[in-house]
Amino acid sequence: MVDIATRVYNHKWKIDPIVRSLIDTDFYKLLMCQSVFRNKPDTNVTFSLINRTKDIRLAELVDEGELREQLDHIRSLSLSRGESTFLRGNTFYGKRQMFRPDFMEWFEGFRMPAYHLDKRDGQYELTFEGKWPEVMLWEIPALSVLMELRSRAVLKDMGRFELQVLYARAMTRLWEKVERLQGVQDLRLADFGTRRRHSFMWQDWCVQAMQEGLGDKFVGTSNCLIAMRREVEAIGTNAHELPMVYSALAGDDADLKQAPYKVLADWQEEHDGNLRIILPDTYGTDGFLSDAPDWLAGWTGIRIDSGDPAEGSERAIKWWTSRGEDPREKLVIFSDGLDVEKIVELQAQFDGRVRVSFGWGTLLTNDFRGLVPGDALAPFSLVCKAVSANGRPTVKLSDNPRKAMGPAAEIERYKRVFDLGAQEELEVVV
Template sequence: MIDIATRVWNHTWKIDPIVRSLLDTDFYKLLMCQSVLRNRPDVRVTFELINRSPDIRLAELIDEGELREQLDHVRTLRLTRGESTWLRGNTFYGKRQMFRPDFMEWFEALRLPPYHLERRGGQFRLSFEGPWPEVMLWEIPALAIIMELRSRAVLKGMGRFELQVLYARAMTRVWEKGERLRRIPGLRLADFGTRRRHGFLWQDWCVQAMIEALGEKFIGTSNCLIAKRRDLEAIGTNAHELPMVYAALADTDEDLREAPYRVLADWQEEHDGNLLVILPDTYGTRPFLERAPAWLAKWTGIRVDSGDPVENTELAIRWWESHGEDPRRKLIVFSDGLDVPEIEALHARFADHVRLTYGWGTLLTNDFAGLAGDALAPFSLVCKAVAANGRPTVKLSDNPEKAMGPPGEVERYKRIFGLGEQARRAVRV
């Protein structure tokens, strides 16, 4: 096992580049990329870094030259032969050759496109513009780099023994969480912590800890590189990015209303089984389900990623029942800012009513709150598609604190999708 404290003490990124591989990304990005390459390869998008915690003044913490070095390093990466073999020959979700030969040939030749970086008012403005299939693969590396450089900036001021104690306390915290989770009967939990992790080595340690602590209750990781190294299931389906871009391309109000369902119709042409999981909250879960075509009720499950998880799960159960489906055969994937107390409460509430899976993210792979004062506390950072073919994208969410887009477009989308008043919930991470 790697001595993380010693590696941090050495703090030389030539030994530990933050992003080591194009596989150091979430599985759903590759699944979505294959779909985009097939269905919308000519769309041009812009992605931007969005710091939802503006009190964290990233440009005052992180050295711009070091950030550029890390971003430039990512642009040198290409799939290795072993990585390509893993993607081409592995079985994912019980399916051989998940990735089509044409996609693999494209991915094997890929180098990520250029980036644009500038400083504004204590923050970095980091953006990427170009063909959608290429630009979308910047999201996870960009977030991982910013998050780890912030961690490294704080840790540089610590002594060798202080680092050993810090990581010993953090390891104890993770292990104690695992011990609590192990007591939950029928638990199915995966690591979703790549985007806002403390660092790659730490995420890998947390995954190994959960393998030992939870056994078969730990079902895999969203991180492709760690899944490959640890012989785990790579976990993931799709994200808000798809309906956001499809919606931005709509020419009429009716096209806009239908955009989230066109995304899923395209998805269904490629996938089946446990990959048929609906993410309904981009423009509000309630209006999505009220207008959803009947064929979507046959899908395997729903991911709950914003709003009140109890309310949205009860809404999903009623929707399935209204279509003659047995909710006990359906899957709910919880993935919004989870930690042990929320997992325990949700499992106690719903385990007898629906199949449950938990995507445990930042509070698995970056829970250092209070271990170095507030200096290492996790914060909310995202990298989102903000434009498609020159048109702004919009996300409404079930939590208005997560909404994004020009105010006028946000109001237009609310009107078109019939989204009423919403309760605000604090965005933890």
């Protein structure tokens, strides 16, 4: 029996909104937002969409009107009462009231700020300018909207059974990954796939499949809305945007050199335990660790997000040992370009030597490679980054020169200040 009212209601939709909640975003954006709201509320920043996969001509695939409708819909969202109750009342990382009342009051009144949209050379130029705590919240929904509109563009001419079989194939592929991971001892794995997911519903399916298939090995999701709905842990700590903006704001080279540590000093005032995770690669991991103050060695762990992951982990182990810390008590979180075989390999290499954890992103929530003609659903490398702060350009170097960004002269300056030597070029998976 069809529920007539539901059918009629569905038919009234003007659009099928992709992002339907302000907390359909990565949990760490909210943690960082609170930190920024406290420490740098008046900084002006610009975020900008960057499609590193130039041969995917997004502006030809995705209709501008549809994109505007989706972005406008996000601007109409506000925190619902239940979402607010969840953020205020839930235990995150073992802590009650993770979000302070002053931040929650601000967030309850929050609406997404304006966006600027243009087309150039087959790509969208999508930028967001304004106060840092507001603008930064565009990153994840902007990426999810573009990823899903691209999926929809590819799917729109497919037949009903062709579609069902497409998802059947994707489900089968994911489940084979889950089955492979079931045998991995001591595995701790989280979903980090919000930003480049195939679609919201697909990410939600992936999370539930991992809940059933992996049990305790699945430790949670970075997606705050899905964490709430599926009653799993919300996972995430901090990202490159913090040192990038702090560094752009630095008055001189001496300030610049200290900026990445200042970020973590601010972070330390608010967070402890498993939230004290170092992200060391913004301007090169080697220099960051060797010049780091001793208090940082006391932090819980490190997240390895670029460069060769095994090397990065060995480097961290050596550093902890040199600072008199026991690596076996430290947490290493791998989060760059992971897929099952790499996870299995890294777990085997480091289990017992450190506490290992994985943040599995794009190849969890968007592995549609090879499933349609022309590989038109393969994930691609779309990012949305802070490109300037108070009028000054940001720079990111990372442990892979292909991930470097910023004006050439500034990149050179940063390389000099942070004493960055030769780096190995690695393919950017997604």
